[in-house]
Amino acid sequence: MKTQSTAPSHLRPVAKALVKALPEGTVLFDDDVTSRSAGIWRTDTLKARILVKPRTTEEVSTTLRICNELGQSVVTQGGLTGLVESAITQPDDVILSLALMNQIEAVQPLERTMIVQSGCTLQSIQEAAEAQGLMFPLDLGSRGSCTIGGNIATNAGGNRVIRYGMARDMVLGLEAVLADGTVVSSMNLMIKNNAGYDLKHYFIGSEGTLGVITRAVLRCREQVTSSPTFMAGIDTFDQLSRFLKHVDRAFSGNLSAFEVMWNDYYKLVTTPPSLNQAPLPENYNYYVLVEAMGASEEQNQQALEQALEEDLIADAVIAQSETQRLQLWGLRDDVAQVFQFAPVFLFDVSLRISCMQDYVEKVNKTLQSSFPDSKNFTLGHMGDGNLHFAISVGRDDTQARKLVEAAVYEPLKDIAGSVSAEHGVGLEKKPYLHLVRSQSEIRLMKQVKHSLDPNGILNPGKIFD
Template structure:
């Protein structure tokens, strides 16, 4: 039990009393222990919630949720708080459910290539554990050192290797989640094939903690890849970027595992403080990774690309460190923050529309702002572009102006306002542009069926 002096007014609430009574010591944090926590990566505000529950097992999670459900108490699941759409934001009256103490890798099966993990395990720890067992867990993204697998699954994260391995959804065989009323749904399937009825795990993948709290998962690993030749290529036009994608994807026969594009202004920014691996005059820079391919084969394809006029220049990483250095450039989005407040976007659209679209966004920004900066990059092989846009301020008017510049041409082209980050609160006003009324009505019916009291991450998505 906590000392009286440690209790704020919040703790006198019956729901908090009940939680403190039911859960082991150390499970509940209160007051400043919660409000001093950051509200998320790259944010300078703090959590508004004053109570945080951190269960150590699925049974404790179930107990906590049952108490919250009985008290009609809204809760917000949180993993590593690297989400970029305000999905983990809290209100003062809400209670955080953190997976920070569900942080064990329970089992690795080398022969079956599976891993059983708790939801709070950090993605990088999973990658490293897989590598130690001579396996590979293919999910990879810039937030790998802080994001949790539970958050990855709840947002159906994409990342760098979607072109080859799909999104987080494609890397999970089984899942355990706790419903709003505390019911445990344990679907810890280990088979690749299992069509016996509804695939219940899909309810919790990409639904951002609105239908259940993920507690454990069976992950699908792959055989370790001994080589992953990596190179950076400069390209003269977007048409050639598209042709290069076709050339490499075809030539690498399934080994192309990343096709990341940096527009010139992003490349110039991230190479400012070090010698750039390639001269900076090209409009596009493509980072290629070919897991499992022979380096010599990639080099042959590059030579063919030069001959066909698709490539201006290229550098092939000669060591593990050089690979990491090339990826570090691509991941260095935080450099854009030196231009003041930055609005981040994550959109998807057809490859053939991308060039027209990016120039429409830039025109829209220039029409609305004096000196806008739009640093552009993306998982272009998957039709996914990110913008980091600075317009000198971050008033509501600035935000609405930037969103109009980004979303108006996107919607006209049939693109999506969220490629991989989810909806959270940030994209909620735009959901109806990309989902029909019938689709949103069905989402609401699903929510009503699983969480009739609306306690799980209320107000997020729709």
């Protein structure tokens, strides 16, 4: 490891100032920077000048103050599980990794809150809540690697949005450091606080462009004692939409997941080399994983019997144990199987459920016209109007990427959808922001950016130029 004493001479001004101001071992160079992965599911490594790994808010503040004074760009990184190139760096950037700010400072069972540093992994937060009889409801497939700072910075969604909302709905307060090093403490501990602007919302979903989130107050819930879970096979999209309304009513507000897999995705994750067993035959057009946290097994049984009677579903399998529940979720979470067909383009779009069937058909038709052998593995948090596509067309050159992106994004304009349901914009969706946000919205976003980061040092070039 090359640390402070070996700062290469061409990096001098910024490197020298950081080395002088921060504790030994905090500022890293060379291999420690260039051996860093560019992100999950990527084989390349990052190019950047310096890696700073602070342990305290004060160290984050010092880093930003120095970089701001010297006009040095800074890219904040959490667990690098983001999927839209929002934490990617340029060779001249300084990386600010929050990985060592990973302390759970407090769990308050009475208030059902937690105070955490932003480098804590989501899983460590879920486990700390559970140890006190609580539940932190945010849940994503990347839970073991993603950090709560990254979750807040991307306003992450995940598996339980239909019931508990997105990350935004689970953050009561936060502490953030502005580009000039100012620490804004907005560590509100209450559910209600309408005294003036709610400043946390500037930072939630801002993808590291407005400030660095260092700590947060999280809202937990009581642990549920039962989580009935089943998977159903369904023939038509109309039945699928009606089944969503049916289970939402039948579970009286306890529906917590409605995860749909199209037939091609289901086949992929239940066929070798995938290790999953198929719980239902492969002949249905749609498979839906339903979970109702807090509902009773009786409600579950009734909901299913009624759905079968009303011909909303063709078949179903109920998880009879925690192992079986995890097996059903294992199918939904085994997205990495799509890389059997690499190169693959991943998408995360949002639209009204009433437009979904036509939209998917349109995307597939356009893809087929340009790439007759294309595959589009489709799944999504359908209860939230959120679809994921994993599209393989046999190549990933610029022309192919543009055609595929146009096929997916352009139809969203006419149906008032969004190019990003939950992953953010980063670099990847920047060219398409104008399709789904008005000129006045983008202008205001830029004004906010300029007022909080006038020198444009924080994650420059992400979301918009």
